[in-house]
Amino acid sequence: MTLEQQIKQAISKGQLQDAINMAEQAIAELDKQGAEHQQHIALLYILAVATRLSGDLKKAIEINESLLALSDSHARAHQELAYAHRAMGDDLQSASHFYQATQFNPALLSSWKGLLQHYQKSHNDQAADLATAQINYLSELPKQLLHARDLMHEGQLHQADQLCRKFLQTHKHHPEGMLLLAEIGIALKVYADAEFLLESCLALHPEHRAAGIEYLKLLTKMGRFQDALDCANNLLVKHPTHPAVLSAKASALLGLGEAEQAIELYQQLLEDSPNQAGLHLLKGHAYKAAGQLEHAVSAYQKAYTIKADFGDAYWSLANTKTYSFSDAELEAMEKQTQQNIHLEDKAHFYFALGKALEDKQSFDSSFAYYDKGNAIKRAQSGYQAEQFEQQVRQHKQVFTKALFNTLNKVGDAAGDPIFIVGLPRSGSTLLEQILASHSHIDGTMELHNILGLASRLKGQKNKYPDIVATLDKDYFQRFGAQYIKDTRAYRAGAPMFIDKMPNNFLHIGLIKLILPNAKIIDARREPMACCFSNFKQLFAEGQEFTYGLENIGRYYKAYMDMMAHWNEVLPGFVLHVQHEDVINNLEEQVARMLDFCGLPFEQACVDFHKTKRTIKTPSSEQVRQPIFKDSMQQHLHYDKHLARLKNLVGKLN
Structure with missing residues (x-):
């Protein structure tokens, strides 16, 4: 039995002080050794749970905040903070952390239930209906799939994959199982497998809206914009006002070079939801692609006005390469980097500040911000140079x-x-x-067709590039003809x-x-x-x-x-x-x-x-x-x- 398992067992037996002592000793030992990041996080979370259950709520809050400083997207830390604040009578803070927990891990049923209580008390009927729908969906999932979905959102993709595959062995065409396995495949960037799963799911269950939307998102991610547009139009026949489908259709139109049509769709969506910062950002991207820079800048500024910690809005301004930040904007960005905001937003702020200070010729400070932004993205990506060098050798x-x-x-x-x-x-x-x-x-555009073909060949038994030498000659003519056919949608004659x-x-x-x-x-x-x-x-x-x-x-x-x-x-x-x-x-x-x-x-x-x-x-x-x-x-x-x-x-x- 591992140390973590021993501590969890002590908690389950109510031996909370023993659990706290073991966790604190283990954390102190890791600190001496130069703590392994993930192990440190796991132990901090267990310590936070034991501390809250022991009744020391203030200390539990401190531990969870330390945990979030290391891993700002830790859904269960937010859930623990919600429990602690609720026990202290702070319903607003509790609801805020329950909400954060559901954003990072939509499979946390307890957080949805906590949110529902808040929405009902505050008579927010629309939000209560959304929370109820998610609670019903999660409650009806088979336990294995709920656990696998939880693992996926916690970043444990391979464990989630194994559990989902095991479930599908005995429930071969279960729509939620097929959808989840496809989502895991997308997270693992195994796009060809995910595409096959979603196509199969929709062939067997054509009314499954969630699978249709996931398929639409995947087609867009793969750069197959004409297919994405066709898929969106099919979904809109039955769901003519669905925001996610309309937004995805706009993205597909932009991918096909139809920027003006995309802008019209984003404007239509914003008429119903004017305070959606993300929609203003997307509209800004469409304006920028169309060469309407002044409108793009206004859209980005509107996005950060609605959501002050929206790092992507500031980075999008910097990424025009011609925008000059005001002193007030610089101050706002620097202030946000000192807050406990999402790492993704923080990375956007760092890159934006790097560009802003470069323009002001403060090159040392500029480099420091670029370096911080790169450090966040490098840790998130897990990129290994050796793997690409091996690809070149192959x-x-x-x-x-x-x-x-x-x-x-x-x-x-x-x-x-x-x-x-x-x-x-x-x-x-x-x-x-x-x-x-x-x-x-x-x-x-930047067409994904060749990358898509290489990805499909990687899925073959011999793997790409080795498989190339074993293919029948007629495959190459067929691949080339298919490429010409598939890219015709992007051409103007x-x-x-x-x-x-x-x-x-x-x-x-x-x-x-x-x-x-x-x-x-x-x-x-x-x-x-x-x-x-x-x-x-x-x-x-x-x-x-x-x-x-x-x-x-x-x-x-x-x-x-x-x-x-x-x-x-x-x-x-x-x-x-x-x-x-x-x-x-x-x-x-x-x-x-x-x-x-x-x-x-x-x-x-x-x-x-x-x-x-x-x-x-x-x-x-x-x-x-x-x-x-x-x-x-x-x-x-x-x-x-x-x-x-x-x-x-x-x-x-």
């Missing part, structure tokens, strides 16, 4: 000259796509804007189109096999400038390698290694375009890229900033302006902080 082993000789021109013959690859913040959006200004080229997904550099071999006549342009930037620009950027999702100078440096080295391999085994297939060359000699580089694509020169490509189109990347405002050189040497202001990075990439090019 791709080099599989995609050899011999393989390409054996599988010569087996893919679809279409020459429509122009893939722009590289690292984020390497100038890829600028290249996209230049090329999309040509009359023969459609600009699209030009003979060629751009697929700008930087991460596709890893999959150039796969692209060559399925689309041998595609064009690939590698957007490359001076290593220190590129890596530091990534360090400063807080990405909405993915790009976990960017949260730490060493991780970024190692990733850049692996990228250069991968690109050197493609040059060796596929000579001439990739055109490398250096960002600094584009900045210094735009017309020459435009002519070079158009020649590579087999297209005549057009002046509109040089005047790219005049082109009107939806752009969703962080560089959206920068590429709507003429070429400027200000960002080329920004990293030099932080030189004394970048020794680790310089040691890794300083001599690469």
